[in-house]
Amino acid sequence: MKKEEVPQDKGNLSNKNMRELVYATDEKGNYTTALSTGWEPKTIALSNSIEEISERIAIAKEQVKNNEVSPICYFMEFSRMDIAVLSSYVGMWQWRVKRHFKPKIFAGLSDKILQKYADAFNISVAELRNFKPH
Structure with missing residues (x-):
């Protein structure tokens, strides 16, 4: 995924004013890191597993x-x-x-x-x- 497309959904980390480090590609196609507050599918999966x-x-x-x-x-x-x-x-x-x-x-x-x-x-x-x- 491209750096500007990194999800910023409300997630488990957003309540604590924290962000998760993820990998993305920059405009040249090189891998780089980006910060994300959450991703809804990941949040749902994590909530289901905890439940x-x-x-x-x-x-x-x-x-x-x-x-x-x-x-x-x-x-x-x-x-x-x-x-x-x-x-x-x-x-x-x-x-x-x-x-x-x-x-x-x-x-x-x-x-x-x-x-x-x-x-x-x-x-x-x-x-x-x-x-x-x-």
Whole structure:
């Protein structure tokens, strides 16, 4: 896109008086940078993804409350991770992480294993073990 065509739609950054650096072409066709306050399609996509993440967090919280899954599942969603990412952070196979989602299995986990999860979520073992959704 040409530098003078860079979108200046109302976006997530415009409320904070900030602009995003984007690449555009100048009048000679060379790549250069330009500032944009937003682009409506990008704003819509970002809003939709944030809404979806919020829904997944709420579902996980409700599942913990109903004792359907362990707090590991909630903190994974809250930290915007998936099983593959969490598995790599804690250094365990994905099937093992999924197994730790089961409340009975979670209750028997050692502090050493819980510490790996706590470190991944940047919380304490006590916060992980004693998580009570409201």
